[in-house]
Structure formats: structure tokens, C-alpha cells
Amino acid sequence: MTRLWLIALALGAGFAGAVHADEDAAAAQGGAAHERRIGQLEKENRELRDRLERVEQRDTDDQRTMIAEAVQDYEEQSAGVGLNMLVRRNDITAMFQIFGHVGAVYSNPEKTNRSNTFFFNGSVDFFMSAKIGDHFQVLSETVFQSGVGIDSDSSGFDQERLWGAWRFSDAVQVKFGLEHSPISLWNRVFHHGAWLELTISRPFLARFEAGGGILPMHNAGIEITGSFPTAAGRASYFVVVSNGRGPGAADVQEFSDRNDHKAVTLGLALEPARVEGLKIWLFWRVDEAPPDTDDPARARPVRIHMFSFQLQYEGEKFEVLSEVLHISNDDRTGGTTFEHWAAYVQVGYLLNDRWTPFLRVGGRWMDRGDPYYAPLNRDLDIFGVVLGVRFDFLDNVAMKLEIGAGEQERRRGGSSTIDEGGYIVISYQLSWIF
Amino acid sequence: MRRVILPLFFALSALSGALGGLNAAVAGDSKPAAPKQEALGLAVIVHPKNPVKKLSFSELRAFLKVKQQFWPNRQRCRVFLPPTRSAAYGILLKRVYKMSHKKLQKYWVRQLFSGQIPSKPDFVSSSTAAGSQVRKALGALSIVPANRVPKGVKVLLIDGKRPGDKGYALVGTIKP
Numbered sequence: 001m002t003r004l005w006l007i008a009l010a011l012g013a014g015f016a017g018a019v020h021a022d023e024d025a026a027a028a029q030g031g032a033a034h035e036r037r038i039g040q041l042e043k044e045n046r047e048l049r050d051r052l053e054r055v056e057q058r059d060t061d062d063q064r065t066m067i068a069e070a071v072q073d074y075e076e077q078s079a080g081v082g083l084n085m086l087v088r089r090n091d092i093t094a095m096f097q098i099f100g101h102v103g104a105v106y107s108n109p110e111k112t113n114r115s116n117t118f119f120f121n122g123s124v125d126f127f128m129s130a131k132i133g134d135h136f137q138v139l140s141e142t143v144f145q146s147g148v149g150i151d152s153d154s155s156g157f158d159q160e161r162l163w164g165a166w167r168f169s170d171a172v173q174v175k176f177g178l179e180h181s182p183i184s185l186w187n188r189v190f191h192h193g194a195w196l197e198l199t200i201s202r203p204f205l206a207r208f209e210a211g212g213g214i215l216p217m218h219n220a221g222i223e224i225t226g227s228f229p230t231a232a233g234r235a236s237y238f239v240v241v242s243n244g245r246g247p248g249a250a251d252v253q254e255f256s257d258r259n260d261h262k263a264v265t266l267g268l269a270l271e272p273a274r275v276e277g278l279k280i281w282l283f284w285r286v287d288e289a290p291p292d293t294d295d296p297a298r299a300r301p302v303r304i305h306m307f308s309f310q311l312q313y314e315g316e317k318f319e320v321l322s323e324v325l326h327i328s329n330d331d332r333t334g335g336t337t338f339e340h341w342a343a344y345v346q347v348g349y350l351l352n353d354r355w356t357p358f359l360r361v362g363g364r365w366m367d368r369g370d371p372y373y374a375p376l377n378r379d380l381d382i383f384g385v386v387l388g389v390r391f392d393f394l395d396n397v398a399m400k401l402e403i404g405a406g407e408q409e410r411r412r413g414g415s416s417t418i419d420e421g422g423y424i425v426i427s428y429q430l431s432w433i434f
Numbered sequence: 435m436r437r438v439i440l441p442l443f444f445a446l447s448a449l450s451g452a453l454g455g456l457n458a459a460v461a462g463d464s465k466p467a468a469p470k471q472e473a474l475g476l477a478v479i480v481h482p483k484n485p486v487k488k489l490s491f492s493e494l495r496a497f498l499k500v501k502q503q504f505w506p507n508r509q510r511c512r513v514f515l516p517p518t519r520s521a522a523y524g525i526l527l528k529r530v531y532k533m534s535h536k537k538l539q540k541y542w543v544r545q546l547f548s549g550q551i552p553s554k555p556d557f558v559s560s561s562t563a564a565g566s567q568v569r570k571a572l573g574a575l576s577i578v579p580a581n582r583v584p585k586g587v588k589v590l591l592i593d594g595k596r597p598g599d600k601g602y603a604l605v606g607t608i609k610p
Contacts, residue, residue: 086553093553095546131552134510134573139549165549169504179549193547196540227501229493234501271501273492276532314541316532353536395536433543 091133099125101194101431108424121146121155122429125192138164143192147210159254160192160218171226178254181219182238182267183283185310185323195431198319198348198390200400203362204382205325205342209250214327214342214364214378215306216245216287220254221262233274238267238283245304247292249378259301261288281310289372291333297371300332304372319348319356329372338370338379346386353392360386363406368418380409380418397432471607475580475597476522478604479564479587481572484509488591491603497575498530499541500551505573513555514567514576522579525606577604 085096101122110116123145130138141161147154163177180187186206190197207213221242227234243253244263267283285306292298305328313320327340344362351357363383366373373379384406391399404425409418478494480486486505489497496502497511505511516522518535531538542554558564564576565584580597583589595602 095553097543097547127547129546129549129552137549137552161549163549167503169508170502175549189544189548191547193543196544196547229496229502234496314533350537353534392536395539 092130094128094130097127097433099123099127099193099195099431099433101429103200103427103429105428106424106426109421122194122431123192125160125194127193135167136164137167141191145192169226171228173225175223175225176221178218178220179223181215181217181242181265182240182281183265183285183306183308184215184217184325185281185308185312185321187215187217189312189321193433194429195396195398195433197431198356198358199346199360199386199388200402200427200429201386201404201425203323203344203346203360204364204384205323205344205362209252212376212378214249214340214366214373215325216252216263218252218254219243219263219265227269230270231273233270233272235271236267236269238265238269240265240267244287245289247290247295247298249373249376258290259288261301263287275313277314279312281308283308283310295371295375298333302332302372303330304328305330317350319350321346329370331371333371338367338372340367340370340373340379341365348390356390356392358386358388358390358402362386368409377411380411382406382408384408384423396434397430400427400429400431402427473605474521474525474608475602476525476577476604476606477580477583477597478575478590478592479568479578479583480575480590481568482586482588483572484588486590487588488594491593494590494592494604495530498526498555498577500545500555503551509573512571512574514558514564514574515555516557516561516564516577517559518557521606521608522577524608525604526577528606529604 087094104119106117123143126142128140143158143160163175163179165173165175167173182188184206208217219242224239227236242263243257246253265285269281271279287304289302291300307326309324311322322345324343329338342364346360348356348358365381366379368379370379384404386402386404388402407422409420545551561578561582564578565587568574568576568587592603
């Protein structure tokens with residue numbers, strides 16, 4: 001019996017030990033699996049974190065790239081002179097620019113009722129050009145400027161240009177409105193933007209009607225122009241029908257006309273293919289100035305013919321502008337034809353992007369006593385040389401200094417006595433665009 | 435009159451000399467050894483549906499200076515210039531415009547101000563952006579490095595030659 005109990009105990013103990021051993025082995029196996037699982041999960045976690053970081057980094061890089069490209073786009077679009085104020089909406093692109101200038105002058109002899117030296121407020125020029133669709137263009141130029149009167153100065157706004165144009169193709173553009181006359185190249189290129197002009201003063205033949213000029217500088221009318229390539233170079237043509245000149249040389253007929261004889265201007269231009277940067281124009285204009293009821297010497301109209309040769313060369317270093325003008329005034333009151341000439345040559349030499357010295361020689365040679373010009377002393381000769389330098393000390397700000405000297409005819413105190421004397425004008429100008 | 439002209443003439447000579455000397459001083463007279471340079475050809479790209487396949491160099495210049503504003507099919511040409519700091523833009527300034535960047539900016543203002551052009555050309559920030567603009571607009575024209583022509587655009591022949599051909603006009607040198 002005891003033996004049996006002993007055997008049973010031994011078997012029991014052995015079974016119990018076996019069961020324990022199995023449990024230990026299972027526990028050991030489960031722990032390893034858990035560890036493997038945890039390791040696997042940690043690995044997956046690390047991989048997911050890495051992927052997340054990479055995705056986040058890529059997004060950030062993309063964003064940075066997008067932002068950098070946007071900034072670069074903006075900078076590239078802003079590459080221009082001044083603020084380059086450009087507005088785009090649907091199919092309208094509008095561009096705004098503002099010009100301004102101020103200065104100081106020493107003049108001998110002095111202007112009537114003025115001293116030899118003075119500072120002056122030049123002008124503020126508000127310019128806008130817009131393209132509406134592919135073919136329509138509008139342009140507006142409004143200038144706030146000051147004028148020197150006999151007793152007091154004045155200032156005010158002038159609408160200098162306002163036109164709309166439909167460009168059918170390069171060969172045909174029809175422009176309608178108020179525009180500067182093409183009879184003077186200077187007038188057409190620079191208008192009122194002093195910053196654009198290389199010099200401070202305008203040539204004698206390109207002075208405005210109110211500033212002692214002999215040409216009609218403003219045209220209210222219709223202009224048909226176009227350009228096309230030829231074997232000799234790019235050719236252009238101009239046909240302009242506009243209000244003509246007023247009774248006096250200073251009258252501008254922008255809003256009405258005193259007679260039905262419209263002024264007709266025809267022009268041809270060529271940019272020779274062999275000389276890059278050169279452009280040549282020829283213009284002819286016919287007009288009839290109405291009688292001046294206050295002046296017995298102007299009881300009948302004056303038939304006016306003008307012929308103009310213009311040249312512009314813009315090379316890498318040199319810039320040349322030149323015009324030759326002939327005016328023939330057929331005075332129907334006195335039955336005399338008066339012949340007038342005016343010309344200038346201006347050369348600028350670009351030393352670098354900042355410094356441009358310049359020289360201009362020009363004058364006008366008038367038949368004295370022309371009743372159209374005589375009341376304002378514009379029938380008198382003048383010849384002069386202008387020497388100066390332009391310093392673009394900022395991209396959109398220029399300082400100019402020039403000395404002009406020459407000889408001119410003068411009427412003494414309203415009498416018919418004419419004498420000739422020298423003059424000298426030293427000018428400083430600060431001009432800008434933004 | 436001689437009393438006026440002669441002093442002015444001498445004054446001009448003196449002024450030119452002084453400014454020339456100043457210019458030389460600013461630019462520096464020492465000439466460093468010329469670095470190695472590589473040739474870079476530029477491709478003129480347009481919309482694939484643009485019927486034009488080739489341009490003469492003078493026609494290309496007229497388009498880029500916006501003297502010619504319309505394609506023969508009366509579609510307005512819109513010019514997209516390469517980035518201002520890129521080698522491609524530098525080559526255009528030298529080969530086509532023949533003026534500095536600043537002078538070109540003044541040229542655009544003059545053209546705008548005289549009413550010759552309704553707006554100045556746009557700049558793009560990269561060849562990819564140029565491709566994107568050209569694919570978008572039927573009348574668009576842009577210039578990209580010939581080795582970076584974007585997909586989906588047409589490359590025009592210039593004077594009957596394509597980029598890489600001997601005698602191709604739109605080639606310049608760049609520092610590697």
C-alpha cells in the first residue's frame with residue numbers, strides 16, 4: 001500500500017513538474033512573441049514617423065518653393081522703372097506712371113518783370129495707358145503745371161492727351177482724340193515727361209504753343225497709322241486729320257475749331273534694317289489759320305505748309321536726335337509768303353548707366369514781319385548751343401545741369417526796332433518717375 | 435558767336451574727359467583673367483497651335499521690341515521674357531536689344547509713354563513658368579535656354595535654323 005502511495009506521489013510530482021515546465025516554456029515563448037510584436041510596432045511607428053516627417057518636410061519645401069516662385073514672379077513683374085503700377089483684371093491691363101520735376105535757373109537777360117535767378121515748380125504728369133482686349137488701347141496724360149505770367153505766376157491742370165485707338169493689325173491703327181502732333185519728333189517722343197528728356201530745355205522748334213513755340217503741338221482729331229516690314233527695313237505711315245491752328249500762334253484748338261479747314265498731316269518713316277537703332281521720318285502738314293478779327297494785318301486766313309525731316313539714332317553709347325523744319329506761311333491779307341526754318345542736332349553719350357553728357361546745337365531762322373508770328377515776337381531769329389550732363393543717381397531719379405548760350409533777336413519795348421544780343425541760361429533740374 | 439561756341443566746345447571736351455576718367459575709376463582699370471565660358475543657345479517657344487514655324491532674326495527682334503505686335507493670323511503676340519538675373523536675359527540684352535537692362539527699362543517707358551505699345555512685355559520666373567504661359571495663350575512667345583525647353587510648346591526656327599545648328603543666331607556665352 002505504501003509502495004503504491006509512493007508511486008502515485010512520484011507520478012503526481014512528475015506530472016506536476018511536467019505541467020510547470022510546459023507552462024514555463026509557453027510563457028517564455030509568449031514573451032518573445034510579444035517582444036517581437038512590440039519591436040515590430042516600434043519599427044512601424046518609427047517608419048511612420050519618418051514618412052510623416054518626410055511628407056511634412058516635402059510640403060514645407062513645396063510651400064517654400066511656391067512662395068519663392070511667387071516672390072520671384074512678383075519681383076520679375078515689378079522689374080521696371082518706378083513703382084511700375086500695373087493693374088490686370090480680366091482682359092484689361094492698365095499701367096500708371098507719375099512724372100515730376102523741379103529746378104532752378106539763372107538767366108541773362110532775365111524774363112520780363114523777373115530776376116535773373118529763380119527756383120521753379122515744374123510739373124506733375126499723371127500718365128495712364130490701358131489695353132482693353134487685344135485690339136483697343138486708351139491713353140491719358142494729365143499735367144499739373146505752372147506758368148510764368150507777366151505779373152504773376154499761375155498753375156493748373158491740363159489734359160494734354162486723351163485718345164482711344166483700335167489696332168486692327170500692325171498695318172492699321174485708328175486713333176481718335178487728343179494727341180501730340182507728329183510734326184515734331186521731340187514732341188512725339190517726350191511729351192511732358194521731363195525725366196524722359198535727356199536735357200532740361202526743349203529745342204526752339206519743339207517748344208509748346210504757350211512757351212514761345214512756332215509749331216502746333218496738340219492735335220484733336222483722327223490719326224491712322226501703321227507699320228510693316230520691307231526689304232529696306234520697317235516702314236511706317238501716318239495720316240492725321242485734326243483741328244487746325246487758331247488765329248494766333250499760341251492758340252490751341254482742342255475743344256473747337258474756328259474754321260472748317262481741317263489740318264492734314266501725312267508722314268512716312270523708315271527704320272533701316274542695316275542700321276539698328278536708326279529711324280527717319282518725313283512729315284508734311286497743310287493747314288489754314290482763320291483770320292484774327294482784332295488784328296487788321298490778319299483780316300484774311302493764312303495758308304500754312306510745313307515740312308519736317310526727323311532722325312533718331314539710339315545706339316549702345318550714342319543717342320542722336322535731329323529735326324529740320326520748314327514753314328511756309330502764305331498770308332492772304334498782305335499777299336506775301338513768309339519762309340521760316342528751324343533745326344537742331346542733339347547728341348548724348350552714355351558713359352555708363354549713370355552719366356550722360358550731351359550737346360545740342362539749334363536755332364530758328366524766321367522771315368521777319370510774318371503777321372502770324374510777329375505779335376508774339378516769334379518771327380525773330382535765335383541760335384544757341386546747350387551743353388550739359390545728366391546724372392541718373394537712382395534708377396528713377398535724375399539730376400541734370402546744363403548751360404545754354406547763344407544769340408537772339410529782340411524787339412525793344414514793343415517798338416519795331418530790332419537788335420541782336422547774346423543770352424546765357426544755366427539750369428538745374430531734378431526729375432523723377434514713379 | 436565764336437566767343438560762345440569755342441568755350442562751350444572746350445568745356446564739353448573737359449567734361450567728357452573728366453566723366454570718362456570717373457567712369458574708368460568706378461569700373462576699375464585692372465582686368466582679371468577671363469574665366470572659362472560656355473555657349474548657351476536660346477529657344478524661341480510659342481503655342482503649339484501657332485501657325486508660324488519660323489522667323490527671321492529681324493522679325494524676332496521686332497516681336498521682342500514690341501514693334502510687331504500681331505501674328506499673321508491677327509492674334510496679338512504677348513512676349514514673356516526670361517528672368518532678369520538669368521543668363522538667357524543677358525544674352526537677349528546683348529544679341530537682340532543691344533542695350534543694358536536699365537536702358538531697356540527706359541526704352542519700355544518711352545514706348546509706353548509715346549503710345550507705341552499698350553503694355554510692356556512680362557517677365558517669367560523660370561523656363562517652367564514660360565512653358566506654362568505659352569501653353570495658356572495662343573499668341574504667347576517666350577525665350578528659354580535650349581536645353582530646358584518645356585513640354586507642350588513649339589520651338590521656332592530662326593533664319594531657318596534650330597538651336598544647336600551651326601550659325602544659329604540666338605547664342606551667347608555664359609560662365610559655367
